[in-house]
Amino acid sequence: MFACVCVYCAFSGIGLLCLACRNMQRAEAARQALLVSHPTAQATLLHLDVGNMRSVLRAAEEFKQMCNRLDYLYLNAGIMPNPRVDHKAFYKGLFSSNVVCMFATGEGILTQEDKVTPIGLQEVFATNLFGHFLLVKELEPLLCQIDHNSLVIWRSSNNAQRSAFSLDDIQHQKGREPYSSSKYASDLLSLALNCHYNNRGLFSSVICPGLVMTNLTYGILPSFFLALILPVMWLVEGYSPYNGAEALFWLFMQKPESLDPMAKYHSLTSGLGNNYTQPHKMDIDENMSEALYVKLLELEDTVRKKLRDEDLDIKTKN
Ligand SMILES: NC(=O)C1=CN([C@@H]2O[C@H](COP(=O)(O)OP(=O)(O)OC[C@H]3O[C@@H](n4cnc5c(N)ncnc54)[C@H](OP(=O)(O)O)[C@@H]3O)[C@@H](O)[C@H]2O)C=CC1
Numbered sequence: 223m224f225a226c227v228c229v230y231c232a233f234s235g236i237g238l239l240c241l242a243c244r245n246m247q248r249a250e251a252a253r254q255a256l257l258v259s260h261p262t263a264q265a266t267l268l269h270l271d272v273g274n275m276r277s278v279l280r281a282a283e284e285f286k287q288m289c290n291r292l293d294y295l296y297l298n299a300g301i302m303p304n305p306r307v308d309h310k311a312f313y314k315g316l317f318s319s320n321v322v323c324m325f326a327t328g329e330g331i332l333t334q335e336d337k338v339t340p341i342g343l344q345e346v347f348a349t350n351l352f353g354h355f356l357l358v359k360e361l362e363p364l365l366c367q368i369d370h371n372s373l374v375i376w377r378s379s380n381n382a383q384r385s386a387f388s389l390d391d392i393q394h395q396k397g398r399e400p401y402s403s404s405k406y407a408s409d410l411l412s413l414a415l416n417c418h419y420n421n422r423g424l425f426s427s428v429i430c431p432g433l434v435m436t437n438l439t440y441g442i443l444p445s446f447f448l449a450l451i452l453p454v455m456w457l458v459e460g461y462s463p464y465n466g467a468e469a470l471f472w473l474f475m476q477k478p479e480s481l482d483p484m485a486k487y488h489s490l491t492s493g494l495g496n497n498y499t500q501p502h503k504m505d506i507d508e509n510m511s512e513a514l515y516v517k518l519l520e521l522e523d524t525v526r527k528k529l530r531d532e533d534l535d536i537k538t539k540n
């Protein structure tokens with residue numbers, strides 16, 4: 223998958239697709255591929271490194287210059303740096319009652335090595351959650367309009383586990399499962415956005431693409447090995463999923479206000495090879511989601527202040 227953040231905006235009756243990406247070469251390739259299948263589409267590119275808060279603010283500003291309304295915001299970018307399968311936990315899980323769940327979600331066996339970004343945030347948290355949060359906040363005026371509802375779509379995962387997340391350590395500085403923690407946080411944040419913004423026309427939803435063979439998964443195990451265990455994965459996940467984009471498309475076709483804020487929409491594939499979308503209740507609650515939201519707002523203030531101070535420093539030095 224190329225685009226990291228993909229936004230669909232409509233103005234003056236004309237639809238515009240904006241691909242906001244870090245790697246502009248890949249972005250251009252994606253745009254060209256899109257134009258081959260949809261020659262009349264209007265697709266534009268925007269540079270965005272979602273793990274860099276300065277880049278997020280700049281991209282949002284540029285987008286606001288281009289569009290005055292935004293209908294769909296797809297938050298796709300995600301990283302899982304230096305992933306490892308914890309073999310000890312894997313063999314333990316193999317002989318436990320949790321074995322099916324372990325294969326389907328990687329619960330407890332997938333660890334990563336995180337690092338700190340120049341602004342002092344944990345990289346996985348910054349990329350998978352906070353940068354997207356800041357983007358939504360920046361684009362709030364375009365997403366919240368009286369004459370139409372908008373939809374923010376978070377690309378979560380079935381690896382999002384409550385056990386990996388702590389309100390006392392929302393950036394997951396202390397643990398070894400920052401990916402799982404960040405994805406669980408996105409589930410919580412989606413609910414909080416619904417609570418705070420539904421009355422202003424902004425709706426939020428979470429999807430899980432299932433297991434899709436991409437650079438992210440190739441980083442975990444060699445491709446030939448993944449190919450070998452793929453049939454097992456399909457079986458344990460209920461013949462799911464090959465077409466990870468199914469739920470993204472399905473959500474696009476729904477009325478935002480008809481979606482369940484407590485559900486994660488899974489891309490699945492039936493035994494006969496038909497793709498479909500199915501909602502699964504998420505293991506989240508409103509208190510936790512609100513507590514995370516408050517912490518994110520505080521962090522947003524801190525980050526904005528840090529950036530302002532840095533700017534001031536540069537100005538006084540020049
Ligand atoms: N593959 C799977 O089985 C599953 C994937 N997911 C989620 O799907 C999403 C896409 O992952 P997938 O396609 O599998 O993995 P890839 O590694 O192939 O793609 C990740 C995408 O995110 C972009 N990205 C990463 N960091 C940044 C950044 N700082 N700023 C902007 N863009 C960035 C990458 O852009 P660039 O081209 O610049 O590297 C790339 O387009 C992720 O959120 C992942 O967590 C969820 C569940 C399962």
Ligand SMILES: CC(C)CCC[C@@H](C)[C@H]1CC[C@H]2C3=CC[C@H]4[C@H](C)C(=O)CC[C@]4(C)[C@H]3CC[C@]12C
Binds near residue numbers: 442443
């Ligand atoms: C040493 C081997 C025999 C171990 C096999 C382990 C498998 C159970 C796991 C190997 C790769 C894992 C996954 C990869 C991608 C994840 C994806 C990005 C996600 O978000 C959800 C969880 C994963 C599908 C995860 C699930 C377990 C593995 C297949």
